Amino acid sequence: MTSPKKSELTRSRILSEGRALVLASGFGGLGLTELLSTSGVPKGSFYYYFTSKEAFGCEMLKDYVADYLAALDAIIARPVPAAERMNSFFSAALGGEAGSMADRCLVVKLAAEIADLSEDMRHILDQGVIAVCRRLAVLIRAGVEDGSIIAQPDPEAAATLLYSQWLGAAIIAKLSRSAGPLEQALADTQTRFFV
Template identity: 65%
Template sequence: MTEQRKSEQTRARILERGRALVLERGFGGVGLKGILAAADVPKGSFYYYFPSKEAFGCALLEGYVTEYVAALDAIIALPQPAATRMERYFNGALGTEAATMADRCLVVKLAAEIADLSEDMRQILDAGVAQVCTRLSALLREGAEDGSVALQSDPERSGAMLYAQWLGAAIHAKLSRNRLPLEQAMEDTRARFFT
């Protein structure tokens, strides 16, 4: 294995293990020492891979947004009615009793924390949310065309508000440690959008 390949794998491991820690404790609650220990990387090596903790946070969020949008795009590409694809996406957010959007989503975990902490990190998350809203709006338009989703007078606004509803439900679920707000968001989504 080349030295460059080994370095890339180590960096990826730092990001992977760091993501788990950040989801558990928040960005401010995780120190470099903890990240390096979780990734089994020698103390003092962090700055070889990232110039700062903020740069680590940016890389973490860029990777997360890329993966999240790719997963959504895979659902959107399915040859099914738009309502079926939307329901599949939101069922993923609803998750299981053990892990819902409230437990796995870095937007839920970090939006309020990093909004005032790092402008670069805030912009990455904001751009990721905008991509998701754009895709939901496209699904709403497709659903109106295929008859599976009620016609929306402003699909862009409706897509953004739909995502905001789910984000709020996820925050509420996290606070209450109860998945009921997400279940209610699913019921409301079906009632308002699906024909």
């Protein structure tokens, strides 16, 4: 196995630091000087790695979506009833060391901002949400089969509405600076889905 090249490590560091800065300030609030300073990259080097700020944003979102889906796939792969897996996924949204879904979700942070700013960035986030909903539909079907989830007439629609509820709860939690909306979403999910 070969180790990553220095340029790949630098690019990865820029993306990682950029994600943290975007979560703090939004995409519009991200200054390239601050990003490069935080990343420890010389000022003129940004365009070696990315053709534009939008290209950086697209790559950052692709990495974010890949990380998010990998974490969800790891939960889905657990050898426990589907309701327990779904509960684990949504319970993690309430928070932990990295904060709640309201603090760390780029969909919550950027959906409204980038929808009018960049069609490419909007599309990446939209496809990410669609992929999450498809995985949740798989969990719903698996739960119906193993008897841990209440049967839904349309698992895809149920999954989409469920994730929409969580995104809305995260936005309200961010506005209110309270975990209450996420706690309510978890209680509602458990009541409506779990046997």
